[in-house]
Amino acid sequence: GAVVSQHPSRVICKSGTSVKIECRSLDFQATTMFWYRQFPKKSLMLMATSNEGSKATYEQGVEKDKFLINHASLTLSTLTVTSAHPEDSSFYICSAKDTGNSPLHFGNGTRLTVT
Amino acid sequence: EDQVTQSPEALRLQEGESSSLNCSYTVSGLRGLFWYRQDPGKGPEFLFTLYSAGEEKEKERLKATLTKKESFLHITAPKPEDSATYLCAVQGGGGADGLTFGKGTHLIIQP
Numbered sequence: 001g002a003v004v005s006q007h008p009s010r011v012i013c014k015s016g017t018s019v020k021i022e023c024r025s026l027d028f029q030a031t032t033m034f035w036y037r038q039f040p041k042k043s044l045m046l047m048a049t050s051n052e053g054s055k056a057t058y059e060q061g062v063e064k065d066k067f068l069i070n071h072a073s074l075t076l077s078t079l080t081v082t083s084a085h086p087e088d089s090s091f092y093i094c095s096a097k098d099t100g101n102s103p104l105h106f107g108n109g110t111r112l113t114v115t
Numbered sequence: 116e117d118q119v120t121q122s123p124e125a126l127r128l129q130e131g132e133s134s135s136l137n138c139s140y141t142v143s144g145l146r147g148l149f150w151y152r153q154d155p156g157k158g159p160e161f162l163f164t165l166y167s168a169g170e171e172k173e174k175e176r177l178k179a180t181l182t183k184k185e186s187f188l189h190i191t192a193p194k195p196e197d198s199a200t201y202l203c204a205v206q207g208g209g210g211a212d213g214l215t216f217g218k219g220t221h222l223i224i225q226p
Contacts, residue, residue, distance in 0.1 A: 006158070034213050043119075044159070044202070046213040059213075093158050097212070103149055104214060106158035 002098045004029050006107030013084055013114055021079045023094030029074035030096035034104065035067075038091040050077040084114040101110045117142040117207045121217035128193055128224050135222045136188040136201055144208020148186050150179050153219065159202055162188075175188040193224045 002027040013019050023033055031052045036044040048069050049057040056069035066088075068080040077096075081088055093109040120139045128134055140148065146167055151159035163172045165181040172179050176197065178189040188201055200221045204214035 019166075032212060033140070040121045041124075041218065043216040044204075044214075049213055095158075103147075103161045103164050104212075105161060106151075108158045109156070111156070 001005045002096075002102065002105040003020070004094065004096050004105045004107040006094055006110055008110060009108060010111045011113070013112070015085055015114055016083055017111060018080055018082045019084055021081075021092055021094070022111075023077045023096070024108055025075045025096045025098070028096075028098035030077075030098065031074060033071060033077040033094055033096040035069065035077075035079050036093045036095065038093060038109075043092065047079075081112065084112070088112065089114045117205055117209075117215040119203055119205055119215055119217035121164045121201075121203050121220050123220060124218065125221040126223070128190075128222070130194060130224055130226050131192050133189070133191045133193070135190070136222070138186040138188070138203030138217055139184060140186070140203070140205050141184075142205045142207040142215075146206045146208055148181055149206070149214060150177075150186070150188055151204065152157075153202055162201075169193045190222070193222075195224045195226050198222055198224045 005024045007022045028092045033050040035047045038044045047062045052071045058064045062082040071077040095104040095106045097104050118141045122137045146151050151160040153159045163179040168183045180187045200219040202219045204216040
């Protein structure tokens with residue numbers, strides 16, 4: 001089945017630094033990947049749609065300069081949280097699907113803690 | 116704007132005690148309704164996709180059903196390993212492929 005790998009699973013960084021999260025589709029090619037953010041006891045909130053070879057599409061209210069997305073290949077998308085602050089601490093999850101009619105498959109998430 | 120409301124927020128059952136989780140939705144042009152299972156600290160794991168009212172799908176002790184306004188996830192004779200948060204999501208007809216999720220139902224099955 002479709003496998004999505006996300007790395008790292010946990011990261012702690014200091015306020016003001018940048019953190020990069022990788023999302024890989026291991027056994028399929030994904031022209032589109034999605035980045036979600038999840039707060040405790042809240043819904044997964046779609047942040048942006050990552051398109052291979054083109055600019056990401058950001059949801060309303062998501063700062064594109066803070067959350068940089070790069071989808072340089074059909075199997076890799078990265079999310080960089082720039083100049084991180086404590087309020088950016090959250091659980092970030094990526095997802096992808098391998099064909100038009102297949103469901104989204106999710107990575108195991110990255111727990112970001114900004115101190 | 117697509118909306119998904121799940122109830123109850125939390126549910127505690129005894130092992131073997133069957134129940135149902137509810138997912139109410141409003142969406143412009145439903146392309147799919149999805150159920151996922153999420154364990155603590157993990158990403159969602161796909162369970163079912165439903166496309167049209169009247170459709171039903173089953174997997175082990177789980178059965179998902181769909182009407183024009185809501186979906187139910189029925190759990191029959193649950194076991195402790197079924198404990199998890201169950202998420203419902205919809206994909207609308209707006210062209211984008213991203214999903215709109217509900218807050219989930221946190222299910223605990225006590226032995």
